[in-house]
Amino acid sequence: MTLVSVTGLTKRFPLVTRGGAKETFLALDNLNFELAAGEVLGILGGNGAGKSTLLKILSRIIPPTSGRAVLRGRVGSLLEVGVGFHPDLTGRENVFLSAAILGLKDREIRASFDEIVDFSGLEQFLETPVRVYSSGMYMRLAFAVAAHLQPEILLIDEVLAVGDANFQKKCLERLRKMGSDGQGVLFVSHNTSAVARLCTRAILLDHGKLVCQGAVADVMANYLLGDSTCPGERFWSIPEAPGDAVARLLSIRVRDQFGQTRSSLDVGEPFDIDMEFEVLVEDVTLFPSVTINNEWGTAVLWSTDSGTGDHGQPRQAGYYRASVRIPPDLLAEGTMTVTAAMTSLAPRQEHFCAADAVRFLAIDRVDGSTARGVYTDYINAVVRPRLDWCVEYDPAAPVSSRRTS
Amino acid sequence: MEIVIDGRRLPLKRQLAEYWEYRGLLRHLVLKELKVRYRHTALGIVWSLAQPLLPALILGGVFGRALTRPDAAGVPYGLFLLAGLVPWSFFSSAVSMASGAFVSNGYVLTKVYFPRAVLPAASVLTLAVEFAGGCLVLCGWAMAAGWPVRLSWLWLPVLFLASALFAFLISIGIASLNVLHRDIRHALPFLLQIWMYATPILYSPLLVPQRWRWLFGLNPMTGIVLGFRHALFATPFDLRMGAASACTALLAAIAGLTVFLRFQDALAERV
Numbered sequence: 001m002t003l004v005s006v007t008g009l010t011k012r013f014p015l016v017t018r019g020g021a022k023e024t025f026l027a028l029d030n031l032n033f034e035l036a037a038g039e040v041l042g043i044l045g046g047n048g049a050g051k052s053t054l055l056k057i058l059s060r061i062i063p064p065t066s067g068r069a070v071l072r073g074r075v076g077s078l079l080e081v082g083v084g085f086h087p088d089l090t091g092r093e094n095v096f097l098s099a100a101i102l103g104l105k106d107r108e109i110r111a112s113f114d115e116i117v118d119f120s121g122l123e124q125f126l127e128t129p130v131r132v133y134s135s136g137m138y139m140r141l142a143f144a145v146a147a148h149l150q151p152e153i154l155l156i157d158e159v160l161a162v163g164d165a166n167f168q169k170k171c172l173e174r175l176r177k178m179g180s181d182g183q184g185v186l187f188v189s190h191n192t193s194a195v196a197r198l199c200t201r202a203i204l205l206d207h208g209k210l211v212c213q214g215a216v217a218d219v220m221a222n223y224l225l226g227d228s229t230c231p232g233e234r235f236w237s238i239p240e241a242p243g244d245a246v247a248r249l250l251s252i253r254v255r256d257q258f259g260q261t262r263s264s265l266d267v268g269e270p271f272d273i274d275m276e277f278e279v280l281v282e283d284v285t286l287f288p289s290v291t292i293n294n295e296w297g298t299a300v301l302w303s304t305d306s307g308t309g310d311h312g313q314p315r316q317a318g319y320y321r322a323s324v325r326i327p328p329d330l331l332a333e334g335t336m337t338v339t340a341a342m343t344s345l346a347p348r349q350e351h352f353c354a355a356d357a358v359r360f361l362a363i364d365r366v367d368g369s370t371a372r373g374v375y376t377d378y379i380n381a382v383v384r385p386r387l388d389w390c391v392e393y394d395p396a397a398p399v400s401s402r403r404t405s
Numbered sequence: 406m407e408i409v410i411d412g413r414r415l416p417l418k419r420q421l422a423e424y425w426e427y428r429g430l431l432r433h434l435v436l437k438e439l440k441v442r443y444r445h446t447a448l449g450i451v452w453s454l455a456q457p458l459l460p461a462l463i464l465g466g467v468f469g470r471a472l473t474r475p476d477a478a479g480v481p482y483g484l485f486l487l488a489g490l491v492p493w494s495f496f497s498s499a500v501s502m503a504s505g506a507f508v509s510n511g512y513v514l515t516k517v518y519f520p521r522a523v524l525p526a527a528s529v530l531t532l533a534v535e536f537a538g539g540c541l542v543l544c545g546w547a548m549a550a551g552w553p554v555r556l557s558w559l560w561l562p563v564l565f566l567a568s569a570l571f572a573f574l575i576s577i578g579i580a581s582l583n584v585l586h587r588d589i590r591h592a593l594p595f596l597l598q599i600w601m602y603a604t605p606i607l608y609s610p611l612l613v614p615q616r617w618r619w620l621f622g623l624n625p626m627t628g629i630v631l632g633f634r635h636a637l638f639a640t641p642f643d644l645r646m647g648a649a650s651a652c653t654a655l656l657a658a659i660a661g662l663t664v665f666l667r668f669q670d671a672l673a674e675r676v
Contacts, residue, residue, distance in 0.1 A: 060410060072408075089441070101430060
């Protein structure tokens with residue numbers, strides 16, 4: 001079932017220029033998309049792409065200039081947490097007030113009050129005015145209210161960056177559950193890994209236009225890498241090819257296991273890095289290598305052709321094709337770049353080194369299929385290989401430090 | 406439930422249904438306002454009674470003897486004043502608070518949808534609670550001064566509702582214009598002050614020459630104040646003045662409502 005259908009949605013804002021001339025600013029330009037039940041649709045785009053305007057129109061805060069949107073079902077909109085909180089009121093009073101502003105009826109608030117309090121983890125502070133809350137506590141209470149809206153369509157913007165990691169995880173879980181319960185979520189966030197973990201589909205806005213929509217991985221790759229700078233492959237013509245009188249690089253690309261050139265890859269699946277190079281002189285011992293760097297500039301891995309028969313042997317002049325398979329369950333998620341190099345030793349000489357020649361987006365889904373399993377939290381490590389674990393329960397061993405409380 | 410967003414105004418019936426759905430919000434906003442106003446005060450809502458009561462006591466005490474006139478029908482001047490000051494101070498504070506409701510809640514308007522008139526309605530209702538307290542004091546004083554409780558007191562709740570509704574309807578218009586032209590916020594206090602002197606609060610309309618009274622009656626608040634006095638003390642009520650008041654009140658209310666309906670969708674963009 002389609003919960004939201006947007007057709008030709010356009011929004012112009014009046015713009016007063018210096019000369020006083022009346023101009024308009026096109027914030028949304030003829031948008032068309034749909035949200036089906038059970039979908040979590042991510043909205044990506046840079047500043048000024050029109051994401052917030054879109055959400056405001058769908059929330060009925062501002063009217064569109066033309067086009068239309070049809071929403072089928074109860075809408076909960078969460079453009080900001082804690083709207084309507086009053087600092088002098090207690091936590092309890094604010095729960096009721098802000099829930100009422102978000103459109104909940106008293107009966108519904110009372111029904112989920114305990115759950116809200118439980119979710120926020122602030123039961124001791126309920127009778128305290130929220131002005132003495134820490135900002136984290138304030139946000140937790142505010143999100144707890146919002147999380148219990150139980151709408152059929154949830155519109156949500158930039159609110160996940162609240163609270164500590166634990167609370168964030170709780171929020172993400174809640175949103176995911178909404179999707180799997182058959183509700184629809186429209187989700188704007190700059191926190192791209194949250195989008196990847198959460199969304200079933202994504203759309204990308206740029207200057208008010210819908211640039212692309214589809215699988216999260218593809219749309220994210222499009223967003224993060226940008227259209228012009230996102231080749232999953234790269235070719236050089238002879239005069240431009242990196243190299244010297246000994247060897248030169250002709251092409252490099254990233255392919256998935258089915259041979260398709262990709263700019264986004266699932267870390268749970270193997271992929272290949274291919275390169276083509278030419279050797280221009282006879283009988284030199286050359287070491288082709290690839291380095292994968294993550295978005296922080298850390299070299300995550302380095303590899304050379306050590307497993308091949310020609311490794312360390314002098315090569316004939318001519319054209320070569322090399323391919324290296326990166327195993328599944330090795331990389332962490334993020335934007336990766338590949339550096340291809342050709343080196344000879346004794347004396348050490350670098351014939352070419354194409355730094356960051358291609359980029360791709362590594363995506364770690366949280367469906368249990370990758371090395372992270374169902375662990376949804378942020379992982380602070382440059383690789384996340386699947387290793388052999390053994391965890392055994394020993395019922396016979398005495399437990400010396402069991403807590404007694 | 407299907408919502409169509411196409412830039413056109415919702416049908417009036419749908420709008421009214423929405424206000425009904427959001428009645429809980431209205432109640433919470435009124436409660437919030439009352440709590441915030443009177444939390445940590447020892448006297449609480451009693452403070453709100455001081456506003457009409459204090460001038461009534463002072464002016465009544467000072468000018469009480471000098472200004473007792475036959476046209477006041479023997480009502481002590483202080484009581485006479487209070488009967489005008491209670492509805493007037495409700496009206497003027499309700500209008501000035503409700504007229505700022507969109508501007509002062511601009512942030513909320515841009516972040517969440519709800520039927521917009523809930524905000525000024527909450528301001529008017531908050532002050533109506535205090536107005537009700539003022540009416541009780543007024544009735545109490547009247548009884549203490551020896552005025553019998555009579556059937557015409559039943560007019561008081563009618564006038565109460567009429568003045569609250571009038572204040573609400575003109576306020577939603579002023580509040581919308583206030584978002585577009587912030588001068589209104591500065592001009593309003595002056596306007597209300599002039600309006601007060603144009604209303605027979607400190608004096609009796611009988612002081613106005615007969616042939617100008619209809620003009621005087623065009624002020625909607627004249628009708629309310631005279632109605633209050635008539636209901637309480639059976640002072641003469643000029644029907645023609647009352648009718649003139651009702652007519653202008655109706656026109657002003659329609660104007661307020663029209664302005665609000667015209668601008669309500671654009672409020673969040675302009676605030």
